[in-house]
Amino acid sequence: MKARYQYRFYPTDQQEERLSQLFGCVRVVWNDALAFCNQSVSVAGDATRTTKLPGYSKLSAMLTQSKKTEERIWLSDVSSVPLQQSLRHLDVAYKNFFNSRNGKRKGSKVGSPRFKKKTNSQSAEFTKAAFSIKDEQVYLAKIGEIKPIWSRILSSEPSSVIVIKDCANRYFLSFVVEVEPNLTQAKHISVGIDLGIKTFAVMSNGEKAESPDYSKLDRQVRKLQKKLGRQQSNSKRRNKTRTRIAKLHNQITDIRKDFLHKLSTRIVNDNQVIVLEDLNVSGMVKNRRLSRVISLLGWREFRNLCETKSNKFGREFCTVNRWEPTSQICSDCGFRWGKVDLSIRSILCLSCGIEHDRDGNASKNIEKVGMGNRHDSKWTTREGKTILVAQPDEASRIIAPSGR
Incomplete structure (x- = not known):
């Protein structure tokens, strides 16, 4: 590659x-x-x-x-x-x-x-x-x-x-x-990752990754952009302001790249299967209140880095459909409580009585769906489970015709 x-x-x-x-x-x-x-x-x-x-x-x-x-x-x-x-x-x-x-x-x-x-x-x-x-x-x-x-x-x-x-x-x-693919053994089998704004990434193993703070540099950029709009076109002062804005943008980009590269490398090195949610970033950016914050975080860039490094290190990368109700289902018992407002960050399940962190619960569901265990939540909690292969003493029940 x-x-x-x-x-x-x-x-x-x-x-x-x-x-x-x-x-x-x-x-x-x-x-x-x-x-x-x-x-x-x-x-x-x-x-x-x-x-x-x-x-x-x-x-x-x-x-x-x-x-x-x-x-x-x-x-x-x-x-x-x-x-x-x-x-x-x-x-x-x-x-x-x-x-x-x-x-x-x-x-x-x-x-x-x-x-x-x-x-x-x-x-x-x-x-x-x-x-x-x-x-x-x-x-x-x-x-x-x-x-x-x-x-x-x-x-x-x-x-x-x-x-x-x-x-x-x-x-x-x-x-x-x-570059030759570097095939190494991973520490863990799989990990599900839920991306957010306040906390950049919440993983199914309980880890959390906080995003760097771009607010100070972003305020300087917005201030200089207003100044640039008032200056005369093709003037020396306008070119000087334009260069200052470019340097601030580059500083933000360098901080973001350093954070995303280190995080994606650590995740790919430690896990054999990486599961992410297929977010509609281009549609979410149309939200006027969150567009600037989402653009600064770099969700799509993080996904591309994880996918590229997975191919390099011999890992498996997969995404979950954006319409999967990962935030509406209990990761322990499978009870579905429906849509919950974004302001609610902790949810108490009415079925099993366990209190879940919203993002942590979503990351566990993302991992389950990505690994193909979509319907196994209630199944694994049962005391009596159906045996897939019949036991020797059950041959008469299977072969013999029903008494009807």
Whole structure:
């Protein structure tokens, strides 16, 4: 399986100037090709009409011709590999867009490709022909040797590398490598996880994971966003405020990623089967009161991390249908008490008399449904149970005809 390793680096002034030129050329090539494709494609609502979408080969030939003109002759000053990769990415983006519209691509609908802006995150991809690694330094064609901060060793030889500059002017190298699955023995058989707002994750084994507090950083972001809306467009002060907002967003993202990675790694290492509830996050975000909090928590990102790491470590990952009444059933006796308001966090079962924590009870039910023990709650509490295999002395009862 493939994995991505990302490292930060600090370019020199000369390298920063060359990278800025490279990002600008990649952005211009993408926008020129997209403008040409828009002449062949017209989208009106859900109806899509195409004449003849130019493929990668035609776009590549147009790029070669444009380098010979006076308007685009400066495209030859940078490596041609990132420019060609930009056209490949555009071709894939259009294929995904049309496959999504035609129903050939699973998942949510994919929008049409958009023009790239200078103020957004910038990136350029180098394949094997345009980069090399030697003596802990990465050589990029027409950029020079870059020394990233090697926080961990690459598991194998990378097939490609992407140079990234985010909105806060930070630089990263992202390598794509092959990773072998690490098959180890887990401590526990299974675990059910109920995700929440106040407590991020409540597990069926009784553990709880509290989410980091983003409120202070979020208040600073909202304050600066109001200030940004009052400033003049394309002014130096507006760009300075925009950079400050980007740095705060990156700080929130880094805190969230660190928390989610550590939590998901611990859960996957300790359990053979991980069961989560299939939450409708996109629908829950439409709630005006909870949308900002849900977006900061990163429920979907946590699910993706658990699923990816389960494949890496040889674990089984499964989800429970969002319509399962996991919060409406007693996890001990199976008694169903129905819907309960979100403000009620503790429930006393009228059948068995046990008081349950709302989230803890839901996590136990999620584990049972995920492991296929949906109807076993009342079954296991019976004193007399039906024997699946008949005993020798019961042969006459089974074989002999009834006395009717």
